[in-house]
Amino acid sequence: xxxxxxxxxxxxxxxxxxxxxxxxxxxxxxxxxxxxxxxxxxxxxxxxxxxxxxxxxxxxxxxxxxxxxxxxxxxxxxxxxxxxxxxxxxxxxxxxxxxxxxxxxxxxxxxxxxxxxxxxxxxxxxxxxxxxxxxxxxxx
Numbered sequence: 370x371x372x373x374x375x376x377x378x379x380x381x382x383x384x385x386x387x388x389x390x391x392x393x394x395x396x397x398x399x400x401x402x403x404x405x406x407x408x409x410x411x412x413x414x415x416x417x418x419x420x421x422x423x424x425x426x427x428x429x430x431x432x433x434x435x436x437x438x439x440x441x442x443x444x445x446x447x448x449x450x451x452x453x454x455x456x457x458x459x460x461x462x463x464x465x466x467x468x469x470x471x472x473x474x475x476x477x478x479x480x481x482x483x484x485x486x487x488x489x490x491x492x493x494x495x496x497x498x499x500x501x502x503x504x505x506x507x508x509x
Contacts, residue, residue, distance in 0.1 A: 474494065
């Protein structure tokens with residue numbers, strides 16, 4: 370009789386261990402999905418009025434113009450504010466999120482969510498177009 374209860378106990382421990390491992394992998398997969406690059410394509414060009422961005426795909430907006438030298442955050446809905454008080458819930462509600470900073474000739478982007486890149490920098494001269502997507506620089 371003792372032998373049967375010992376085997377049952379071992380089988381129970383085995384199944385509980387398998388169950389716990391399965392649940393852990395499921396949670397890990399959900400976390401990785403949040404950071405998966407999203408499908409978007411944005412054309413960036415230097416215009417007289419500042420930096421002009423045209424969304425080709427993956428955004429709720431078509432065109433944005435940015436003419437400030439400070440940092441600006443962009444997500445799939447358009448321009449947004451990102452600071453210390455921005456909640457994780459607000460960040461999570463966006464498909465992608467990045468910030469951009471301009472200098473006289475260079476544009477620096479910092480990927481925060483939905484991008485495979487963390488930093489992109491490139492020269493942006495008059496009448497030139499650069500195309501970015503979730504993986505980095507691309508072509509139209």
